Amino acid sequence: MTPALEPRVLPSIALVEAAQWDALHDRCNPFVSHAFLAGLERHGCLRPEWGWQPRHVTLWRGDELVAAVPGYLKENSHGEFVFDHAWANAYARHGQEYFPKWLGAIPYSPVTGPRLLAHDEADRRGLLRAIVGYVQDAGLSSAHVNFHGVDEDVAFDADWLRRVDVQFQWRRQPGWRDFGDFLAAMDHKRRKNIRQERARVARAGIRFRVVHGDEASADDLRAMHGFYLQTFAEYGNAPALTLPFLRHLAQTLPRQLVLFLAEQDGEPLAGALCLRGGDTLYGRYWGGAALPGLHFETCYYQGIDYCLREGLQRFEPGAQGEHKLARGFLPAEVRSRHWIADPQFRQALRDWCAREARDVARYAQALQRHSPFRSGDEP
Template identity: 65%
Template sequence: MRLKLHERLDEIPATAWDGLHDGANPFLAHAFLAGLERHGCLRPAWGWTPRHATLWRDGELVAAAPAYLKANSHGEFVFDHAWANAYARAGLDYFPKWLVAVPYTPVTGPRLLARDENDRAALLVAMRGQADRDGLSSLHVNFHAAVEDAAFGEGWLAREDVQFHWHNRGWPDFEAFLTDLQPKKRKNLRQEREKVRRAGYRYRVVHGDEAGDTDLEAMYYFYCRTFADYGNHPALSLEFFRHLATAMPRQLVLVLAERAGEVAAGALCLRGSDTLYGRYWGASENAPGLHFETCYHQGIEYCLREKLAVFEPGAQGVHKIARGFLPVATRSHHHVAEPRFATALAEWCAQERLAVARHRASLLGHHPYRELPADPCPAR
């Protein structure tokens, strides 16, 4: 076994990388991750320095992880600002840290790509040893799949959080989905959708190979405008949007709201084998219900048409519950090198997990359905 580190994903053959996962999650594709690097979306000045890990046996790639040296906690969605502050107060350096994740993307999926469980565990052991030899404060694996839990042995800190996902119960159309909601919730959603229709908005849903450059430019404008509205810098580039349309043509999905012949709002999604992932949205005008229709209702309709099992619309948002999304636990694991901090944080993480579990149970109590199945939110 030999661990190798890479400053660019393009140093790793795409066929070898993609041979380590089943292709179900588009964010793990070599085309997606390498595209971020090629098109100016990851920069050391923004806190992202690629440092991908690969494990080789007899010249063959057997395991790999998308990994980055981080100089801040921006774009991770597993918040460790308090940890960084505690390190600073103790006179220690928390940054750089080593992060296994998909940049800017709080989507659950594989993070430790491997031929089998033994190779996955070996990759983690090798990466942890490398982090310690390099004097890094910590190694983090964010939003990993439930099947990867077993790879984390003693000394790893487990954290959980909550997102809101929609699960398809086999409804033939949106109206059938509505019939399974409580009467008041059903009425509210119908009224919400009707307001958007009466305002003159009509929707066009296109894949990457169906989208014109004007569609991509409009979506990029909406994306930038949303970030500007919140005082944030947009990390993705128009060139990256164009890259997705050509490199992942059937996985890129644009939901475009048009009125009076103009595109007025849009949502950018990526499609996996059984899941639709909502990522970015924006609009050039405001209207009641426009955000909910563009980001949620149209996505549900797409999943029903395409017979997709799950719709993950992004992080946060208790308002999603009223529209049929239910609270799902997400997971991450963390290795903290300094023993004193690791001991203290272990108790902190345990308390956090209890609080998250209570919060999720409370949220489930406000579900909009007439009846919940026995397992309303299967682990991902």
């Protein structure tokens, strides 16, 4: 007789063997890998005072892990990139508590990808039922699954509210062999602007090294972490990622960690930290000197160059930023799902989500009219 499925909510991914966890996904997205998630927990990147407490929802058949979702108990909305501050305020106005809530997501990372890790739709739906059961048993206000894949839409029933937003992403088009082909598809104004930006950086004597995790020296990792700290200090934010975490990525994801390091006279000047998936490059963090064009070269053009050389199809450079449009990153829809425990709030927020979706659709249409690509060549 086949054992029944048993839901378990785990306070650490270390309670699951890496091979079991990674058997649930195709290993094309580094952010859902056991190595990435365990590194966050092990190396001081997740702290209760920052609102992140691991609560991974899993389904087991005996000793066999059959489904899982990386999840966290949240006391605030810091580091999520799906903004629900208006929801929290509405709860407060009605004398109810919005926090704590449960979140299925990758901490600090607004990257798209699988969230409901399972081999079939039945187990994905079972996982969603387990999430709802946990939220009800724990007396939480809600459950949220952020930046999930398009193919996971069908697993959610009507009680899970759908939200959409826009990110700017680069997609390779047929015939693009190198950066010159990419530029040739653009209108004259944008093509000229990008050439000028790249020329300024070159004239300043700045050269780039592209290193993967297994090629990065201790000094490379230390420099990149310093650039990351610098950026967060400039914006007055608390940096979450630690240097031991970067070292962990270099060791456990040696070919998926990609650093773009800018140097001038042999000294590190700026850097961008990316992760490489099956067909996608994910830009995560940058920092460096405030020189003309350096940010665009480090964060965008080096990444596009890399994708074209390596045969990658997409480049997700991070959330927000309309300035990315003129540099070849077009609007792409991203999605999230939300289960609200209170039926009255659920209905009110359903209407709110519908209005938001209409606004986002209009915004995306307006952005498309400002595509940098020549008419007829637009991706």
